[in-house]
Amino acid sequence: MSTHEFRLGLAEVGHTRYPASFVWGVKTAAADDDAFRLIESRVREEFRAALTPAKKAALVALAKPIYQIDISGCDVSKDIKDPSHYVRVHAYWAGDDDAFIAQQLPGPEVGAGGDVRVTRTDVASWTRGVAALIPGLAGPGRLPTDSAVEFDQESLGDAKLAVVAATAPKSTAAAAFRHMMPALCGQINLNVHAVDGTDRRWQMELRWHDIPDDGRYLLVVDEVGVAMGVSATTLAKTMNRVFNTLKRRRDAAAAGSQG
Numbered sequence: 001m002s003t004h005e006f007r008l009g010l011a012e013v014g015h016t017r018y019p020a021s022f023v024w025g026v027k028t029a030a031a032d033d034d035a036f037r038l039i040e041s042r043v044r045e046e047f048r049a050a051l052t053p054a055k056k057a058a059l060v061a062l063a064k065p066i067y068q069i070d071i072s073g074c075d076v077s078k079d080i081k082d083p084s085h086y087v088r089v090h091a092y093w094a095g096d097d098d099a100f101i102a103q104q105l106p107g108p109e110v111g112a113g114g115d116v117r118v119t120r121t122d123v124a125s126w127t128r129g130v131a132a133l134i135p136g137l138a139g140p141g142r143l144p145t146d147s148a149v150e151f152d153q154e155s156l157g158d159a160k161l162a163v164v165a166a167t168a169p170k171s172t173a174a175a176a177f178r179h180m181m182p183a184l185c186g187q188i189n190l191n192v193h194a195v196d197g198t199d200r201r202w203q204m205e206l207r208w209h210d211i212p213d214d215g216r217y218l219l220v221v222d223e224v225g226v227a228m229g230v231s232a233t234t235l236a237k238t239m240n241r242v243f244n245t246l247k248r249r250r251d252a253a254a255a256g257s258q259g
Helices: 001-012 032-051 051-060 125-133 173-177 232-258
Strands: 067-076 087-093 097-107 113-124 144-151 151-156 160-162 184-193 201-211 215-221 226-229
Touching: 001 032, 001 051, 001 097, 001 113, 001 184, 051 087, 051 097, 051 113, 067 125, 097 125, 113 125, 125 232, 144 173, 160 173, 173 201, 173 215, 173 226, 184 232, 201 232, 215 232, 226 232
Parallel strands: none
Antiparallel strands: 067 087, 067 184, 087 097, 097 113, 144 226, 151 160, 184 201, 201 215, 215 226
16 A cells, blocks of 8 residues: 555554654645645545455554564665665554564655555564565674673754763674664664553664674664674564563563552
8 A cells, every 4th residue: 555545544443643663745746735635535535445354454453552663774875865775664563363564665755655565474473574674684793792882872952862882892793883884774663562551662772784894783772782793583583582571671560550
């Protein structure tokens, strides 16, 4: 389905939260607001006519995830105005037998989305399917794992951003996130949602950097970070371990509130 259809489809099932990793914009031939409303009405009717039970189930599940992955990235060695190298994925599991992976393909410009592909997968292979959608993997980076990465806090507008400390060694995988220029890189945000009907969630950020002539590195951003070279398989396993950590933190918070 197109990004336009995806937006309208979420509204059809009462879902108001749009995936954070997706762009909202669409490109149409509308010359003014009235023309856009006519186009949107036509797209809505066509979407309703083509809405299958399977497609509706995927959209409904998106509204109530328990586990959620958002991926956004691009190749910073290329023109930032070229939409072709941007990566946008939103994956979710609502606790049923199957999980879903939504990938927003590049549109005609950076701020406008292309088609959205939603696939259903079994839970056991969910994170492997997500990891496979990050392109350009040349193999894991060769620098050794650093299990004691320290962070500095830098201001980004009103927000604080954790960045690998300037004192990070150049001899470990932490160097890929402080002392080296990546090509394809981005963020992987993992969320475990509360199951008590509230909107609480437990989150952790991962970052990946592809270093030319070396390979892919992953950074786990926690109180003490971990940087490592990763294959697609290692990336999927790391996401699973992070989900287990977040689930334990959620369950501990629930037990504490009951005590």
